[in-house]
Amino acid sequence: MNVIDIEGLWTRYGRQVIHAGIDLTILQGEVFTLVGGSGAGKTTLVRHMLGLETPMRGTVRVFGQSPAQGSFDEWRTLRRRWGVLFQGGALYSALDVFDNIALPLRELGTIDEDLIRELVYRKLDQTGLTHADADKKPAQLSGGMVKRVALARALILEPELLYLDEPTAGLDPARSKSFVSLIHGLHTALHLTVVMVTHDLDTLVELSDRVGVLVNGHLVAVGTLDQIQQLEDPCVHSFFLGVTGRHALAGSSVTAN
Amino acid sequence: MSTAHSDVVPRITDATQPNQPARPRIQIDGGSVELAGPWTLSALHLHAAPIQRELAGLSKAQIHWDLRGVTALDEFGALLLWRAWQWRLPASILVRPEQEARFSKLPAHASAPRTRQRARPVDLLYGIGQDVILLLEHATGLARLLGELILSVALLPARVRLVPWREISANIYRSGTQALVITGLVGILIGVVLSYLFALQLRAYGADVFIVRILGIGVLRELGPLLAAILVAGRSGASIAAQIGVMRVTQELDALAVMGISRTLRLVLPKVLALMIALPLLVLWTDVAALFGGMLSAHRELGITPAAFIANLPASVPVANLWLGVGKGVVFGLVIALVACHFGLRIQPNSESLGSGTTQAVVAAITLVIVLDAVFAVVFSDVGYQ
Numbered sequence: 252m253n254v255i256d257i258e259g260l261w262t263r264y265g266r267q268v269i270h271a272g273i274d275l276t277i278l279q280g281e282v283f284t285l286v287g288g289s290g291a292g293k294t295t296l297v298r299h300m301l302g303l304e305t306p307m308r309g310t311v312r313v314f315g316q317s318p319a320q321g322s323f324d325e326w327r328t329l330r331r332r333w334g335v336l337f338q339g340g341a342l343y344s345a346l347d348v349f350d351n352i353a354l355p356l357r358e359l360g361t362i363d364e365d366l367i368r369e370l371v372y373r374k375l376d377q378t379g380l381t382h383a384d385a386d387k388k389p390a391q392l393s394g395g396m397v398k399r400v401a402l403a404r405a406l407i408l409e410p411e412l413l414y415l416d417e418p419t420a421g422l423d424p425a426r427s428k429s430f431v432s433l434i435h436g437l438h439t440a441l442h443l444t445v446v447m448v449t450h451d452l453d454t455l456v457e458l459s460d461r462v463g464v465l466v467n468g469h470l471v472a473v474g475t476l477d478q479i480q481q482l483e484d485p486c487v488h489s490f491f492l493g494v495t496g497r498h499a500l501a502g503s504s505v506t507a508n
Numbered sequence: 509m510s511t512a513h514s515d516v517v518p519r520i521t522d523a524t525q526p527n528q529p530a531r532p533r534i535q536i537d538g539g540s541v542e543l544a545g546p547w548t549l550s551a552l553h554l555h556a557a558p559i560q561r562e563l564a565g566l567s568k569a570q571i572h573w574d575l576r577g578v579t580a581l582d583e584f585g586a587l588l589l590w591r592a593w594q595w596r597l598p599a600s601i602l603v604r605p606e607q608e609a610r611f612s613k614l615p616a617h618a619s620a621p622r623t624r625q626r627a628r629p630v631d632l633l634y635g636i637g638q639d640v641i642l643l644l645e646h647a648t649g650l651a652r653l654l655g656e657l658i659l660s661v662a663l664l665p666a667r668v669r670l671v672p673w674r675e676i677s678a679n680i681y682r683s684g685t686q687a688l689v690i691t692g693l694v695g696i697l698i699g700v701v702l703s704y705l706f707a708l709q710l711r712a713y714g715a716d717v718f719i720v721r722i723l724g725i726g727v728l729r730e731l732g733p734l735l736a737a738i739l740v741a742g743r744s745g746a747s748i749a750a751q752i753g754v755m756r757v758t759q760e761l762d763a764l765a766v767m768g769i770s771r772t773l774r775l776v777l778p779k780v781l782a783l784m785i786a787l788p789l790l791v792l793w794t795d796v797a798a799l800f801g802g803m804l805s806a807h808r809e810l811g812i813t814p815a816a817f818i819a820n821l822p823a824s825v826p827v828a829n830l831w832l833g834v835g836k837g838v839v840f841g842l843v844i845a846l847v848a849c850h851f852g853l854r855i856q857p858n859s860e861s862l863g864s865g866t867t868q869a870v871v872a873a874i875t876l877v878i879v880l881d882a883v884f885a886v887v888f889s890d891v892g893y894q
Contacts, residue, residue, distance in 0.1 A: 331550060332550065343859075344857075344858030344859050344860060344861075345858065345859055345860035349622065359553045361553050361554065361556040361557060362553060362556055363556075363560075365591075365618070365621075366584075366587065366588065366591065368619060368621070368622065369587050369591070369615075369618070369619060370583065370584060370587060372615075372619050373583060373587070373614075373615075382619070385622070386622075388858075389858070390856065390857065390858055408549060408550075409548060409549045409550070409582040409583060409584055441582075
């Protein structure tokens, strides 16, 4: 089953073309990673999938429904089926960690506070946070903790689809590694479909089932990591040279960056 | 126990109504309970209350549970059941292995309620103390900012190239030129209303001609400066505080600091100087507008022609009132810009602080303007009257 279907998507800001006819299908249960240079239109593509942008031409469907259209109930129901981890966390700075994670649950309006508390604490446990962190304000958190809280909030409604925008940007290698294994564990445990945008090759290699490469508004390649690395396209090649290099390095005892 | 079906949760099978989403179901049959359908947050949250009531009624008896018909079980569904089972697996239960795995990860008891600090009587005392300390902080902060400002100004003659001319001129445009319409409009309306009220009283005493003097002194000395200052405090005070606050949020203030660019010189000074130049001019403009409005109203109510009004003005109103009003404009401009910068620089990088900082800046600026106006009234009590 397809979770996301994009057909012939064009995006233009003024005279600048962001997407020139994108066709993309994302399957249920896979981890799909969008890669490409800065300004290639990755984030805008994800914004289309989230209904934050309206397509000028072409269609975007998530769970068979257009995220930018529909009645209020359709709009809201669709948004309860996905969770989003923004690059900067986008935690509500006026609320503490607990209230940030509990907010989507409280918005449902049908769940009592005792159950909300249990669910929030479960999510804190799952994302490697302590119960003492619940009372902290976002301003008191480190970058890694902000990501964890944002992930806990993205997961609190038990979504079927999870968006990750640069999940490891701004984390040190150790934190980044533990965050990646956290996402990996959650993906297998919760049977999520994951759409990810990343620049980090380690994250990419670790998590992705399929990869899409965006270059100048065109989706030049879609496939598994192995398939893509075998392509002759110079843009793709230069981007993945790093991966091959790392793999080679991992096999030898030479220490280099 | 008799055979009963749950009537709270309608049992709708997917086969009969394919368009309806599947629902969680509870089937009670004597001493055994069969659960079916999706037990997930998205399916449960609409029926959370009736389902919980039903589960609570079931939890006490010795019941055989059968969960094999449950098509999907997530964290929420599992916790809902787990709580109804009093945090342990029932003795008699049929579950699928993956469901059991989910239950095995759940905690053995309820977590403690979040402790919220209750207010004690002594907290009131702490609160008052904190307010006093905060007030002192604001006072010292303002004094320090003023000091930094004076030091920066003292540095400038030796380094003329550092004078932020463009920022000053931009700020004069933003807080002066762009405020012309609103101050003019408010000035005219207040002038009309005041003149009308005075005219009614003066006519009763046959003292019609005093309207020029009352309006002249009232507007030039008090109303013009106060109106202009309050409008500017609301407009520019809020925008200055919010602008500096957002610069904190986006780390622009830090960027200035690490580049060795003085924020006092680049941010505070242009705004303060601009308001010290723009506000006196706005005061003059508001004076003219208010007198114009008053003149129209006097003409209509008392028959004093505009020509007579204008001819009478210099004779009945000492010019000292005009200078006093303009002088107030300079001081008010300094205070508004300084207070707005002070509160703007105190804003923390979060949305709540941005809102409260901007509000505080406007409230404090207007309050200080009115307090200073009273001080002016006392200090210059024997200036400008005949």
